[in-house]
Amino acid sequence: MKQEVIPVPLSGPYVDARDEELVLEVLRSGRLSLGPMIDRFEEAFAEQVGAPYAAAVSSGTAGLHLLCISAGIGDGDEVITSPYSFAASANCFIYEGAVPVFADIDPRTLNLDPAAVEAAITPRTKAIVAVDIYGYPCELDPLRAIAEKHGLALVQDSCEALGAKYKRAQLGSHGPSAVFAFYPNKQMTTGEGGMITTHSEEEWRLLRSLRNQGRGDSGGWLDHVRLGFNYRMSDINAALGLGQVEKLDEILSLRAAVARRYDALLAGIDGVEVPCADDEDHERSWFVYVVKLADNDVRERVIAHFERESIGFNRYLPSIHLQSYIRERYGYAEGLCPVSEDASSRTLALPFFTALEQDAQERVARELAAALAS
Numbered sequence: 001m002k003q004e005v006i007p008v009p010l011s012g013p014y015v016d017a018r019d020e021e022l023v024l025e026v027l028r029s030g031r032l033s034l035g036p037m038i039d040r041f042e043e044a045f046a047e048q049v050g051a052p053y054a055a056a057v058s059s060g061t062a063g064l065h066l067l068c069i070s071a072g073i074g075d076g077d078e079v080i081t082s083p084y085s086f087a088a089s090a091n092c093f094i095y096e097g098a099v100p101v102f103a104d105i106d107p108r109t110l111n112l113d114p115a116a117v118e119a120a121i122t123p124r125t126k127a128i129v130a131v132d133i134y135g136y137p138c139e140l141d142p143l144r145a146i147a148e149k150h151g152l153a154l155v156q157d158s159c160e161a162l163g164a165k166y167k168r169a170q171l172g173s174h175g176p177s178a179v180f181a182f183y184p185n186k187q188m189t190t191g192e193g194g195m196i197t198t199h200s201e202e203e204w205r206l207l208r209s210l211r212n213q214g215r216g217d218s219g220g221w222l223d224h225v226r227l228g229f230n231y232r233m234s235d236i237n238a239a240l241g242l243g244q245v246e247k248l249d250e251i252l253s254l255r256a257a258v259a260r261r262y263d264a265l266l267a268g269i270d271g272v273e274v275p276c277a278d279d280e281d282h283e284r285s286w287f288v289y290v291v292k293l294a295d296n297d298v299r300e301r302v303i304a305h306f307e308r309e310s311i312g313f314n315r316y317l318p319s320i321h322l323q324s325y326i327r328e329r330y331g332y333a334e335g336l337c338p339v340s341e342d343a344s345s346r347t348l349a350l351p352f353f354t355a356l357e358q359d360a361q362e363r364v365a366r367e368l369a370a371a372l373a374s
Helices: 017-029 036-049 060-070 088-094 114-119 140-150 201-211 235-246 248-266 296-308 324-330 338-346 358-373
Strands: 053-057 078-081 099-102 125-131 153-157 178-181 194-198 289-292 347-350
Touching: 017 036, 017 235, 036 053, 036 194, 036 235, 053 060, 053 201, 053 235, 060 088, 060 125, 060 153, 060 178, 060 194, 060 201, 078 088, 088 099, 088 125, 088 153, 099 324, 114 140, 125 140, 140 153, 194 201, 235 248, 248 289, 248 358, 296 338, 296 347, 296 358, 338 347
Parallel strands: 078 099, 078 125, 125 153, 153 178
Antiparallel strands: 053 194, 178 194, 289 347
16 A cells, blocks of 8 residues: 655744734734734834834735835836845835836845846936845845945845844844735744834834825824825734744744754755855845756756655746736846846745754655656
8 A cells, every 4th residue: 555645835834822812812802903912013023123113014015015105116217126036026116107127136145136236227216125035134235335325215125034134133123124024934924914114213104104094193084194005914913923923033943943954954965056054244034945956947857756745845936027917018038137037947945834844854855856866
């Protein structure tokens, strides 16, 4: 009789009794939205990352969009961002009529290459959206210097990088406004949700208004002082988030341990390039574990093998400028960002989450080796 294959999922949340207790507290309170749990969550999160202000929103995408509005990005402006990211890194300013300009990435870190960013600046450039891809901090100081030199806004897309450190300080603490995301595959989760951190009280108040249909700090429920959005987070989501923040250090430690096990398991497998290591200025927060393979043909062979063995995977990440809607709207084509395009053709996300057990990781490594040897 053939032994039953136990699936290894790509990701999974880390939820415990404390999270349930806080969610139940909200359910019993009757304050499911715009209640005190939002304030508790925002204050705990701001303290965790070292930012003076935090504003909870319905998603990381919503947070990025609001920062683009705060930066005054509008119709016809150009915004430089990474092609090697989730589509929201560009969508957030396309919503406001701005044009995406893609600067290529560093082949080791997979983050924006500052030299490529500077080369992409034109008189129409309004802002830079810098991405901390896969939890590895971007070159924040060089990008800040470029933005200041040219009078550009800098938005930090840290949606994948909660807990990461740049020059020994947590992302969110450096000054540029940043966005973190809490989808269930992230370091911590609120189900759906995100958080904006800012060092400006004025911007914080604006963000809180924009997320709440443009309502002001005072006035009635039906008084609106600006065009806004329903980008609120519910108190139920915030309760889950508070529980997650309380154990975030534990979560980050466990995820780092999972990554170290992969490093050791994959070290002897030819044809597998593991994620770049930390250095003195960059400390990764582990969002996903993405390897590079020789080429797309090899990747597809591994994927076919994983599918037969019920092992989770994803083709992380397609280059944004080659997504069909971007091609059709802006005319971008292959060859624009060769480093990103090369990475997109051969990077693969392996199963990775906080509670991933060692025996499951060992199986993933065995099957990856078997696929490469076939």
